Amino acid sequence: MESFFLKISIMLVPALMAITCHEVSHGYIASRFGDDTARSLGRLTLNPLKHLDILGTLMVFFVGIGWAKPVPVNFSRLRKPKRDMIWVAVAGPVTNFLLATASALALRGIVLLDGAIPGGSSLATFLDPITLMLAFSVYINLLLAIFNLIPVPPLDGGRVAVGLLPYRQSMLLARLEPFGMVLIVLLVFFTDVFSYLLLPALTFGVQLLAGPQSGMVFGVTRLMMR
Numbered sequence: 723m724e725s726f727f728l729k730i731s732i733m734l735v736p737a738l739m740a741i742t743c744h745e746v747s748h749g750y751i752a753s754r755f756g757d758d759t760a761r762s763l764g765r766l767t768l769n770p771l772k773h774l775d776i777l778g779t780l781m782v783f784f785v786g787i788g789w790a791k792p793v794p795v796n797f798s799r800l801r802k803p804k805r806d807m808i809w810v811a812v813a814g815p816v817t818n819f820l821l822a823t824a825s826a827l828a829l830r831g832i833v834l835l836d837g838a839i840p841g842g843s844s845l846a847t848f849l850d851p852i853t854l855m856l857a858f859s860v861y862i863n864l865l866l867a868i869f870n871l872i873p874v875p876p877l878d879g880g881r882v883a884v885g886l887l888p889y890r891q892s893m894l895l896a897r898l899e900p901f902g903m904v905l906i907v908l909l910v911f912f913t914d915v916f917s918y919l920l921l922p923a924l925t926f927g928v929q930l931l932a933g934p935q936s937g938m939v940f941g942v943t944r945l946m947m948r
Contacts, residue, residue: 729946732851736825736859737782738770740818740866741790745773747817748810749793755806757799765793787865792876804885804892811881815867822863826931829856833935857935857942864927868920874906875899 746768749760760766765773770790778789800806832853839849871879876899884892898905909915929936 732854732942733782733858733862733946736855737779737862738774740821740859740863741778741782742768742770742773743817743821744814744866744870745790745793747813748795751813752793752795752800752806752810755809756801757796759796759799760793763794782862787862787869808882808885811878811885814878815870818863818867818870822860822867822927823931825856825859825863826933826935829853829860829932829935829938832856833938853938854942857932857939858946860928860932860939861924861943864924864931865920868923868927872906872909874909875902877902877906 746766749766752759753761753766773790773793775789775791778791781787781789795810797803797807797810800810832849836849836853870877871882873879873883873895875881875884875896880895880899880902884896886892887895910920928939932939
């Protein structure tokens, strides 16, 4: 039971921030391109309760990736729907990449600072959980960004592909959307797509951003996933 509460305390804040910022960015960019649906529904807020999906949040603790309630976007209200859809879709992964980068830089800085702080001091005690949360934040934000770039709708990568492809091909791909999540679940949990595609990209991203602290990022994540 104690280990469960430890997981919650370390994972909850980074996971909620990653998922919430991802969804808000979609709604914000949509509003900039003419669709104020998310704004009118009060979804352009960093209050995670407005975006919380109970099952999606629980999945973070059990499988390391989750989701929020999608911010509603009416693509027909965008000024140039096919083009603007790309910007709305890519906003989520870009936001997660930026959060991962900020977390990695903060993690590096705290680790450097920690070397000059006496062990057992009140400041060291305060920084320890912050360090763990930043390490998990690097992982969860990179995973969300990379996962959402899979080019299958309704994932963001699928919507980007729909916007980039010629009309006939984009319409064929768009028709997959009602079955897209089933296809994604089959790919991720019943094939080696995670091991051969997602994991190498995730490892590269963590090493690029966290550098010497990459081992800490993966170590904290493995500990949290037990």
